[in-house]
Amino acid sequence: xxxxxxxxxxxxxxxxxxxxxxxxxxxxxxxxxxxxxxxxxxxxxxxxxxxxxxxxxxxxxxxxxxxxxxxxxxxxxxxxxxxxxxxxxxxxxxxxxxxxxxxxxxxxxxxxxxxxxxxxxxxxxxxxxxxxxxxxxxxxxxxxxxxxxxxxxxxxxxxxxxxxxxxxxxxxxxxxxxxxxxxxxxxxxxxxxxxxxxxxxxxxxxxxxxxxxxxxxxxxxxxxxxxxxxxxxxxxxxxxxxxxxxxxxxxxxxxxxxxxxxxxxxxxxxxxxxxxxxxxxxxxxxxxxxxxxxxxxxxxxxxxxxxxxxxxxxxxxxxxxxxxxxxxxxxxxxxxxxxxxxxxxxxxxxxxxxxxxxxxxxxxxxxxxxxxxxxxxxxxxxxxxxxxxxxxxxxxxxxxxxxxxxxxxxxxxxxxxxxxxxxxxxxxxxxxxxxxxxxxxxxxxxxxxxxxxxxxxxxxxxxxxxxxxxxxxxxxxxxxxxxxxxxxxxxxxxxxxxxxxxxxxxxxxxxxxxxxxxxxxxxxxxxxxxxxxxxxxxxxxxxxxxxxxxxxxxxxxxxxxxxxxxxxxxxxxxxxx
Numbered sequence: 273x274x275x276x277x278x279x280x281x282x283x284x285x286x287x288x289x290x291x292x293x294x295x296x297x298x299x300x301x302x303x304x305x306x307x308x309x310x311x312x313x314x315x316x317x318x319x320x321x322x323x324x325x326x327x328x329x330x331x332x333x334x335x336x337x338x339x340x341x342x343x344x345x346x347x348x349x350x351x352x353x354x355x356x357x358x359x360x361x362x363x364x365x366x367x368x369x370x371x372x373x374x375x376x377x378x379x380x381x382x383x384x385x386x387x388x389x390x391x392x393x394x395x396x397x398x399x400x401x402x403x404x405x406x407x408x409x410x411x412x413x414x415x416x417x418x419x420x421x422x423x424x425x426x427x428x429x430x431x432x433x434x435x436x437x438x439x440x441x442x443x444x445x446x447x448x449x450x451x452x453x454x455x456x457x458x459x460x461x462x463x464x465x466x467x468x469x470x471x472x473x474x475x476x477x478x479x480x481x482x483x484x485x486x487x488x489x490x491x492x493x494x495x496x497x498x499x500x501x502x503x504x505x506x507x508x509x510x511x512x513x514x515x516x517x518x519x520x521x522x523x524x525x526x527x528x529x530x531x532x533x534x535x536x537x538x539x540x541x542x543x544x545x546x547x548x549x550x551x552x553x554x555x556x557x558x559x560x561x562x563x564x565x566x567x568x569x570x571x572x573x574x575x576x577x578x579x580x581x582x583x584x585x586x587x588x589x590x591x592x593x594x595x596x597x598x599x600x601x602x603x604x605x606x607x608x609x610x611x612x613x614x615x616x617x618x619x620x621x622x623x624x625x626x627x628x629x630x631x632x633x634x635x636x637x638x639x640x641x642x643x644x645x646x647x648x649x650x651x652x653x654x655x656x657x658x659x660x661x662x663x664x665x666x667x668x669x670x671x672x673x674x675x676x677x678x679x680x681x682x683x684x685x686x687x688x689x690x691x692x693x694x695x696x697x698x699x700x701x702x703x704x705x706x707x708x709x710x711x712x713x714x715x716x717x718x719x720x721x722x723x724x725x726x727x728x729x730x731x732x733x734x735x736x737x738x739x740x741x742x743x744x745x746x747x748x749x750x751x752x753x754x755x756x757x758x759x760x761x762x763x764x765x766x767x768x769x770x771x772x773x774x775x776x777x778x779x780x781x782x783x784x785x786x787x788x789x790x791x792x793x794x795x796x797x798x799x800x801x802x803x804x805x806x807x808x809x810x811x812x813x814x815x816x817x818x819x820x821x822x823x824x825x826x827x828x829x830x831x832x833x834x835x836x837x838x839x840x841x842x843x844x845x846x847x848x849x
Contacts, residue, residue, distance in 0.1 A: 330348055391466070589619070680716055
């Protein structure tokens, strides 16, 4: 990243400018004293007003408020920059010129080696680029992404994305099926497997800053859509998607070894009985590395979101690189949930101002225009992005060690990680993984003890406070999105036996009619991708609702999934950077 070097060069340039403007030592001193510089001041979440006061306190003035960094552009005295960096609301102060992106538009190429949140620099922090140079790019590994879908935008159209089932409320609309109307899933996908061109042997070994590459650019992503443009989904849909991944992990040439869950609920149900936790444990036991975001409500709730609270999975918190490649000076941002002494994050990964691909016209794109970078990219902060980074690292590891168990992958990422000097284990786990060291070392001989989980708790408790709503009534209790009764005991037995999905039937009910032709893979999509014409299990699609079941998913009974918990990447302007 060489950010420290650029900062030194910038300060040297300021000094040189002062010397040139003055006459003699006295003139130089006077010029330096009174010289002003243009800076970007980024603040902590919700600290925009405090940043403005901090700027004024050091004798500067705000030029433009920047919600994208919770701060502002400002002009300040050159000799007050270091003082400003130490002010209470300030996260970082950088030269305004350093964040002038060159060729960030799709028509001009991609050159953001100087941007802290670019995948180019995240690859340096995690040493993913060093692993690329040795050929470990995730090739041959499939990563399942359960999210809001993936849109066919540049970087995700070179054969590296396949569509699994669309279990969302939008699946009956031919214009929306499989695509991403929310914008979150595409952002995650680009972090994991994005690439500007197919691999041709040494494509990724040249470390070019002019090509957009995700962490594992040669891995393949299997998208399972569960959320609509409002983020609407129910835990029953998420569990069904996880069960599908387990049942089809080797179907038709698939090799699903990683599952990314960049979301969570605020459930407090014991993981040993929680159905969502049991579902991810079942995936883990099937050899799938389950990577889960820890949550973004760290200032109010330390407990990890569910299912990150399950002890088997990799719970990922967010890391702020602080403008350098050296992990030792990193911090954990205030928004990231850390966990408790009983269960805290396992690792952290870059999750501040991450630059991924945008979906023009999507919900988060329309709601957060300040997060756009050029015409192609979008900036976001959260443990969602951090989890996506770790999913990419897991794919790299599994290319090197295809027989590694999920436990071994987790252990390798934790053992070969660096914890920042000022970060306690409860906040940062074992720190930021160094994937190059992990891949260059032998597989660890390690296995986690069985948890004894049963999955026989309630679906309602698994929802926490997140409920889908038909505009009048919340979906509550032990019923799925069709109003079918949910029996946790019978479901747990079926999912453990691998029989929850049977052809187009799930958990004893027909969700798909005769679509998918008995789960036959036909290329890039499942055969018959319209859920049996205009109906879904007998519930006729009518506009934006199923008139048979009523759950339209247009609203929530709060802001949990679309606010502080859904995807653990907050889309409100306060934290969606």
